[in-house]
Amino acid sequence: MGTQRPNEGASGTGRRALLGAAVLGAGGAVLGMAGSARADGARPGGGQEGQGGHGGLKSLPKPTIVGHRGASGYRPEHTFGSYQLALDLGADIVEAGDLVPTKDGHLVCRHEPEIGGTTDVADHPEFADRKKTKLLDGVSTTGWFTEDFTLAELKTLRAVERIPANRPHNTLYNGRWEIPTFEEVLKWQDEQTRERGKQVWIYPELKHPTYFRKQGLPLEERVAELLRRHRKDRRTSPVIIQSFEPTSIERLDKLVDNPLVVLLSSADSRPWDFVETGDPRTVADLVKPAGLREIASYAQGIGPTLDLVIPRDAKGNLTQPTALVRDAHQAGLILHPWTMRNENPFLPANFRKGTDADAYGDVFGAYKVYFATGIDGVFTDQPDTGVLAREDFVGD
Numbered sequence: 001m002g003t004q005r006p007n008e009g010a011s012g013t014g015r016r017a018l019l020g021a022a023v024l025g026a027g028g029a030v031l032g033m034a035g036s037a038r039a040d041g042a043r044p045g046g047g048q049e050g051q052g053g054h055g056g057l058k059s060l061p062k063p064t065i066v067g068h069r070g071a072s073g074y075r076p077e078h079t080f081g082s083y084q085l086a087l088d089l090g091a092d093i094v095e096a097g098d099l100v101p102t103k104d105g106h107l108v109c110r111h112e113p114e115i116g117g118t119t120d121v122a123d124h125p126e127f128a129d130r131k132k133t134k135l136l137d138g139v140s141t142t143g144w145f146t147e148d149f150t151l152a153e154l155k156t157l158r159a160v161e162r163i164p165a166n167r168p169h170n171t172l173y174n175g176r177w178e179i180p181t182f183e184e185v186l187k188w189q190d191e192q193t194r195e196r197g198k199q200v201w202i203y204p205e206l207k208h209p210t211y212f213r214k215q216g217l218p219l220e221e222r223v224a225e226l227l228r229r230h231r232k233d234r235r236t237s238p239v240i241i242q243s244f245e246p247t248s249i250e251r252l253d254k255l256v257d258n259p260l261v262v263l264l265s266s267a268d269s270r271p272w273d274f275v276e277t278g279d280p281r282t283v284a285d286l287v288k289p290a291g292l293r294e295i296a297s298y299a300q301g302i303g304p305t306l307d308l309v310i311p312r313d314a315k316g317n318l319t320q321p322t323a324l325v326r327d328a329h330q331a332g333l334i335l336h337p338w339t340m341r342n343e344n345p346f347l348p349a350n351f352r353k354g355t356d357a358d359a360y361g362d363v364f365g366a367y368k369v370y371f372a373t374g375i376d377g378v379f380t381d382q383p384d385t386g387v388l389a390r391e392d393f394v395g396d
């Protein structure tokens, strides 16, 4: 089986019941103390140390607010509408994007290669015969896959809201934006930096790198080539690169000097590259001090699920923080957990308000508890909420 994404679908009995089909069926398919010294020497709540991203990671405010798939709480994810709004709402970094390849070798921004739930491809009869069932990281997946389309074909599609039951208002924007390419994102980053007079950061993720390499569509070399071409392949470049596959990050470490982050899913999951190479370790092994020291030999940070920072009990309530923040910082790694979302189904049970799937819970209360662990930043679908929560935290 491929890695599970506990903060993406459902974990815990109560949470699963609340989510129902709304989230589970969409798309076919997150320690130290406040004010403590940081692994990279930056101040909590610290501002930009000048323009141009020359300060590297240290120039980012803390805790850093990362716009997850843009401002995907308000707009269909991975569109320029979503990326633009994330900047307007104050995100320090925009996750632009999750990267998958096309048949003709371009990198496009989609959360997954399967695009049935995030585009209008099902409404295109000319692509009806592209619908397939594939084994994606050990999981049988049915739909339309980016690697079966040329870029020109994908550009005829339009993005739609992935979880309309949780985000009905976002459907207003269905059909408005096309699928961005990574090259367009790199140019957009420069344009936005000029227009806003402030360095715009991006945080692309390589999706399923082993799966794509086996198909002759390796991601790392393509990403490195584009970063080099745009002169964004340096340690101080405003581009952080992330992946759930540690060997992909190791490979990137040999190709570029950008800050690198290893994503970590649930403790019992196993990175798919480990499955393919016969490495028996699970995420539970990687979050031990020895695992973290190894990661620190080729990466600057980790992106754990929030549940690795503060586990939930059987009812979905937050328990006590683990030692992960302390151990990661001791290894010299920063932590950017994922994903904070305003809506009830995604919050710990003790921060929900009512049971409506599209209603907001006490997300500020949840932020306060997570920030107190000492995390360096967080991915969020609603960057404005994250920025306000940081103001609350830094003001405490």
Ligand code: G3P
Pocket (backbone or CB within 6 Å): 005, 008, 068, 098, 111, 205, 242, 263, 303, 338, 339, 379
């Ligand atoms: O990249 C941080 C977070 O986005 C990882 O989960 O599945 O949303 O890409 P996912």
Ligand code: CA
Pocket (backbone or CB within 6 Å): 095, 098, 205
């Ligand atoms: Ca991602």
